[in-house]
Amino acid sequence: MHFLALNLLNSGVQVSMVCAAIGLAFAFLLIAVVIRSPSGNQRMLEIAAAVQEGARAYLNRQVKTISVIAVVIFILLWVFKDHPTAIGFVVGAFCSLAAGFIGMRVAVLANVRTAQAAGVSKLKALRMGFNGGSVTGLLVVGLALLSVSIFYTIAAKLIGSDAAIRSLVGLALGGSLISVFARLGGGIYTKAADVGADLVGKIESGLEEDDPRNPAVIADNVGDNVGDCAGMAADVFETYAVSLVGAILAGLLTLAGNPAAIVYPFVLGGISVLGAICGILFVNVARGKPAGVLMGAVIINVLISAILFWPATHSLFPVGVTIDGVLRPAAHLYFASLVGLIMTPVIVALTNYYTSSHFRPVQKIAHASETGHATNIIAGLAAGEHATALPVLFIGAAILITYHFAGLYGIAIAVMAMLSMAGVIISLDSFGPITDNAGGVAVMAHLPKEIRTVTDELDAVGNTMKAVTKGYAIASAGLAALVLFGSYVEELRGHITGRGEAFTLVFSLSDPKVIIGLFIGGLLPFVFTAFSMDAVGKAAGAVVREVRRQLQAKPGILTGQDRPEYGTCVDIVTKAALREMIVPALLPLVAVVLVAVIKPLGPVVLGGLLVGTIVTGLFIAIAMTSGGAAWDNAKKFIEEGNLGGKGSFAHAAAVTGDTVGDPYKDTAGPAINPMIKVVNILAILIIPIFF
């Protein structure tokens, strides 16, 4: 690579590093703002400390469990692959874990202060919750951008640019693997505690949410932190890092020799950090309805990125770009990035339609609750399935358009542009658990009822935000996985032609091996989610039995005379979550290796498997996350006083739906997101080992 090209590579990556650093600096500024805010009374701090302690204890044990598996994989990569990839794996795994820890730390700081702020005004609480979330958003994005760019810069100096990019795949695998575990472990924890607490607490004993007389209440609040905060942060780190690596890899494989193709994804990511900061500032000055203010931040980020992407694209590709043998103007790449940017508000709006109580789908579930538990469930399952339609059609359109503009690289750029919005999107997402926990603190600390009213309203907004960001996450994951599949094919081509053979694999649907691969791959999300839900059911059952036991042994708990033993519930869930996450998390890895190793299967079946996993995974993930959120909001709709309100027959049915929706939307559904990527990344990595 001649000097100018190297120069371009370095300066482009440096731009993204600077932007990432600005994002991190702004995040630390926000931390200072959060810490300086009033943190509430002694009782509130005590509760927050108890929750934090449980969360930290869980995460420490989770790290130990995952470390065993990570060390095994590290050794396998070190021995059978190459050292840079193995080191990349460790970097990715470490950063993903770190993202989880940071997410949790910040949330615990922010939630107690949000409860305190809710006593002053709704606007103040909104800003406090959002700023807390923004810290996570910026830190995660900054960390991902910085880790990839630093690793790449150092590795490129040592082993050259191409080999450095290939070892980035190791970094992606590390991030994805940890993310699968964190999503599953945290997801099982949070929902087992939640479901368990609800089943006995709310349904059997008629206690309110977060009532301190419920022995599972601390475990429930710990769950919000290890699942919704730590698990989600690890997940987003992974999604961002993998999309960035995927785009770089697609650039290397399909636009070989054009260094701008490698720099471009970095630059897009860097620019959007600046856009995210503007969005965050907007929330801190704007007034209006909470949902409107938060959506304003997204729009501002989209606009700023859309404006800055134009000059960036043209300065990187001054004479256009040659794709599939055709010279295209730089504007074609810009249009691809624009599609990615626009997909973000589109998917957000669609998911909002399917999951907000202002629209028909959720209201249908609420009405179905009037005829009982079963009709509520049937309506919710149908609603989840319906919710797949428009997002998938838009994803299809995005593929068609971006491929038209710039081939596989166009899709990759669209994914990166979509993911570049992660900073502001995660700020919205983290807002949910923070306000949820703020509400918990308020109730447990016996704060005035008005405060609970404010946190409840913000919690409902947070619920919708959580749902829409899950739609965003899975849509981008599906696209990112497709890019990885494209890279799998190109890498395989390079590997086979590299040893002097002709590359004749076409992965045709007329080839029964492709069909078998589609079947095996299609099976993975089904079995994966089945195991996840089993796990939640099993762990929740254990919580139910423990809570029943305590209530029976000490009837004084319900009257407030006896103190429940919170610790035993926390302990039961911790053990169950760690035990139950192993099988589903290892399943996709084992499947990929088996298909690669077993003789009559091999690379073609594996290719089918990758696409099969994406196809059914995308549908199941959308159906589960949207369906779960719709059930949740149908219950909230009834609790607002509709159709008989709290305590009515319809409400009991809606609580059942909400409980079923819990593992759907917070365990099984979101865990598919890293799962489909880990499958695709692993396939790329094992090509030189098995084929």
Place this chain on the structure above:
Amino acid sequence: MHFLALNLLNSGVQVSMVCAAIGLAFAFLLIAVVIRSPSGNQRMLEIAAAVQEGARAYLNRQVKTISVIAVVIFILLWVFKDHPTAIGFVVGAFCSLAAGFIGMRVAVLANVRTAQAAGVSKLKALRMGFNGGSVTGLLVVGLALLSVSIFYTIAAKLIGSDAAIRSLVGLALGGSLISVFARLGGGIYTKAADVGADLVGKIESGLEEDDPRNPAVIADNVGDNVGDCAGMAADVFETYAVSLVGAILAGLLTLAGNPAAIVYPFVLGGISVLGAICGILFVNVARGKPAGVLMGAVIINVLISAILFWPATHSLFPVGVTIDGVLRPAAHLYFASLVGLIMTPVIVALTNYYTSSHFRPVQKIAHASETGHATNIIAGLAAGEHATALPVLFIGAAILITYHFAGLYGIAIAVMAMLSMAGVIISLDSFGPITDNAGGVAVMAHLPKEIRTVTDELDAVGNTMKAVTKGYAIASAGLAALVLFGSYVEELRGHITGRGEAFTLVFSLSDPKVIIGLFIGGLLPFVFTAFSMDAVGKAAGAVVREVRRQLQAKPGILTGQDRPEYGTCVDIVTKAALREMIVPALLPLVAVVLVAVIKPLGPVVLGGLLVGTIVTGLFIAIAMTSGGAAWDNAKKFIEEGNLGGKGSFAHAAAVTGDTVGDPYKDTAGPAINPMIKVVNILAILIIPIFF
């Protein structure tokens, strides 16, 4: 085609006609046996007549509704396609409808006599129920074999063999289309009535199943007849006819010039009719546990077919067969047919494991019920997903093996061999609704409790049989659809090369159009089942409101002093079912035509769509039918006195699961079966119109 070849064609098809005729004659013999048996007292006959009247009224209205759509499609085919195809369409549609009517007629004859026989002995009741089911099984298979062979023989004389085979695709479309409507309409009817009756009757008012005080009880029993009998019979007619046509078409397209390839599927079908008769005779002489006796019939059919297929294969292919340019021994085709035969007991055994209360999956759901409605639902959803794993892996293995032996034609032969078992399998399947209705008659006619004990036990066996035959149906449908997809590609190749162009389409997974097709196709089963479940939920809600209204207006109903108005419930469900079946039934047709018509999509996207529908359709159908049956049997397991028995907390939760499972296993799940075929057949038909 020279004289000898024509001769072989004629004699082979004639063999199958003779076998079909023997099967029909045996069926009429069985009808005579059934009719001559004692039919019970006046009250029983009155009830049976009321149910029959409701069923006939519904079917008549269903025919009118479907006819409108059928006429439109007939005209379109007549104008845009060709006259033989249009006529084939009418024949297929008519026979599918006729199969439905016959299924219902026979069931109503048999169920009242089964109730009567249950008063004599369990064995007698078993044989009566099975013989009733066997009439349907043999009639449906005989009708399918005969209609295809007669239509083919006549058409071949008039327009030549090749054109005749192509117009058979019209016959397949007619059968599939009616079947989609019958499965959906009947499925919505039966489950809306069932769910509605259960929700108010059992859960709210504590009435037993089939209690005549429940205003929805007649509608519920009508539903068994229009859904489980008429809908199922139409479905099996379609599956059989389509598999036969698919195999013939695959023979024409991949083994052009070898007339034996066209005759072979006919002969396999004919032979198995004889095997089915032996199996039916076995049930009429064997003694032992009901489930064991019924499984014995399947094994006998498999053995007889396996023995007779060997000489048949060798006499049709005396010098072997040339497939993909390689001459293979006839034994290779025999092995392919053997795989199909063996798949039947394999899939039956697997489904039995996942859905019978003797095994862990169902017992896990039962145990989960102890902690409430929500954990029951979570466990059932997970169980359904788990149930996809082994069947799909076996299907994958079957594809790999049969393709290895004889290419696409090998898969087609395996499907036909599998489907040739339909005679005996449907006898098992129909056994379910007949015993179910027998129980209903027994309760409503106030027969002694011992009789209900016998019918209850047989009903439980019938439930498992219904579940396992659904597993069989969807597995064979998935394979049949793959054969149709193969035919789509070959037909497209012929069409494009026929106008002098090169055929360059490879349907590669690296082509974004294929991915988009997979997404759109994958979407269809999700949206299709979502609409179906919505429909059941909506119609059931209407029933609940009507029953509640009646019970409130006339409190004397519950004490037995007032007579409920059964008619209004029947009327409500009839209207709702017919209204709600339209959208989901038309959805796949519209999707196929739109993808074909819209410019940037076209034949490649359509190919992806076909496979996408098969992939997600297979999984969803298995998950729904197995999950639904597992929920049902988990409830029965508790009702047998386990985990607290009837009336316990666990039982209430299990009833919720059973109710959710109803539309899963009897509406949405089985309707996917004809749906994935209608999509594939339509695609083949429209090739010359749009591409």
